[in-house]
Amino acid sequence: MSFPPAPERFFASDNFSGAHPRYVSALERANSGHMMAYGGDAITKHATSLFEELCGTDVDVLFTFNGTGANIVALGSLLQSAESVICSEWAHIHVDETGAPEHMLGIKLQDVNSPDAKVTTAHITAAASALGNVHHVQPGVVSITQATELGTVYSIEEIRAVCDTAHSFGMRVHLDGARISNATASLGGDVATFRALTFGAGVDAVSFGGTKNGMFGAEAVLLRRGVASDRSGFIRKQNTQLPSKMRYTAAQFVEALTDDLWIQTAGHANAMALRLYNALSHIESLQIVRPAVNSLYPVLPVAVKERLQAWNFFWDWDLSRSQVRWMTSWDTSPDDVDAFAAGVLAAFSAQ
Numbered sequence: 001m002s003f004p005p006a007p008e009r010f011f012a013s014d015n016f017s018g019a020h021p022r023y024v025s026a027l028e029r030a031n032s033g034h035m036m037a038y039g040g041d042a043i044t045k046h047a048t049s050l051f052e053e054l055c056g057t058d059v060d061v062l063f064t065f066n067g068t069g070a071n072i073v074a075l076g077s078l079l080q081s082a083e084s085v086i087c088s089e090w091a092h093i094h095v096d097e098t099g100a101p102e103h104m105l106g107i108k109l110q111d112v113n114s115p116d117a118k119v120t121t122a123h124i125t126a127a128a129s130a131l132g133n134v135h136h137v138q139p140g141v142v143s144i145t146q147a148t149e150l151g152t153v154y155s156i157e158e159i160r161a162v163c164d165t166a167h168s169f170g171m172r173v174h175l176d177g178a179r180i181s182n183a184t185a186s187l188g189g190d191v192a193t194f195r196a197l198t199f200g201a202g203v204d205a206v207s208f209g210g211t212k213n214g215m216f217g218a219e220a221v222l223l224r225r226g227v228a229s230d231r232s233g234f235i236r237k238q239n240t241q242l243p244s245k246m247r248y249t250a251a252q253f254v255e256a257l258t259d260d261l262w263i264q265t266a267g268h269a270n271a272m273a274l275r276l277y278n279a280l281s282h283i284e285s286l287q288i289v290r291p292a293v294n295s296l297y298p299v300l301p302v303a304v305k306e307r308l309q310a311w312n313f314f315w316d317w318d319l320s321r322s323q324v325r326w327m328t329s330w331d332t333s334p335d336d337v338d339a340f341a342a343g344v345l346a347a348f349s350a351q
């Protein structure tokens with residue numbers, strides 16, 4: 001069989017894309033002269049104040065190099081000795097961080113069975129039965145991912161219920177927001193939506209992702225003041241996530257937060273996933289669900305999958321059912337989507 005020309009960009013991951021030109025320009029502007037290191041510079045102070053404004057409540061802001069590190073700093077700042085973290089079986093902290101939270105923090109993760117990758121109030125209530133028993137690790141933090149690792153999105157009400165239940169047992173709530181921008185764009189697309197689904201709903205710590213949304217290795221940890229440890233700065237350094245030339249990380253967030261670029265780029269990625277869905281949803285065997293954010297999880301006949309992966313690479317997701325992940329990015333174009341969809345149709349017609 002012959003495939004049409006491959007799209008210019010891949011549909012494997014939002015990590016495959018380069019940096020948005022505006023972040024590259026921001027890096028260039030920050031690249032001038034000497035400045036205080038380790039966050040003592042004016043750019044970091046500016047980015048911090050923009051985050052404080054965004055959150056609408058008192059937060060401590062800690063910039064980090066990557067998302068795994070952000071999660072470790074956030075969890076380390078919320079946990080006490082002998083406590084565990086409740087998370088879904090799909091959670092990145094559980095399956096995709098090489099055991100880093102356990103290794104770096106010496107903690108236990110308690111993953112719960114969750115076909116849609118969401119933690120529910122029932123999970124939290126069940127785990128709480130261990131509280132007070134000296135033989136059991138004490139559930140101290142609930143970690144949710146928004147958008148989840150399966151592309152599902154918690155509603156604001158669901159997050160509020162998770163937080164209320166966790167707090168009623170004295171637990172704190174961490175939100176892994178590697179794709180918080182995509183969730184924000186999906187649920188309303190403005191700053192009020194971000195506030196409502198994070199600190200407004202009761203979340204205590206957010207790992208705010210920048211890299212998957214067009215930045216050059218930039219993440220931030222946002223900690224509710226008074227709940228998270230005031231030792232978070234030490235926790236970051238001890239876990240090797242304190243950038244010495246922090247101005248470069250911060251400059252990208254200044255650019256993102258000044259005019260909501262972070263919401264626009266994520267909204268674009270979401271729209272491209274929807275375009276792909278619209279082009280292919282008539283193929284029932286794909287079993288694709290209308291995407292809430294920037295990913296689709298189709299099921300493909302093995303032969304079709306292998307032909308397509310050789311033509312334009314993407315990742316397997318659940319090998320046991322030949323499920324894959326297609327993901328769009330801030331720079332995915334409508335032409336890319338149309339070319340990719342044409343390839344999928346060609347692979348099916350050659351069956």
Ligand SMILES: Cc1ncc(COP(=O)(O)O)c(C=O)c1O
Pocket residue numbers: 066067068069092093145148149176178179211
């Ligand atoms: C849900 C989630 N959390 C965190 C991360 C951060 O990972 P990294 O340490 O590669 O930046 C990722 C990246 O794939 C992710 O998907």
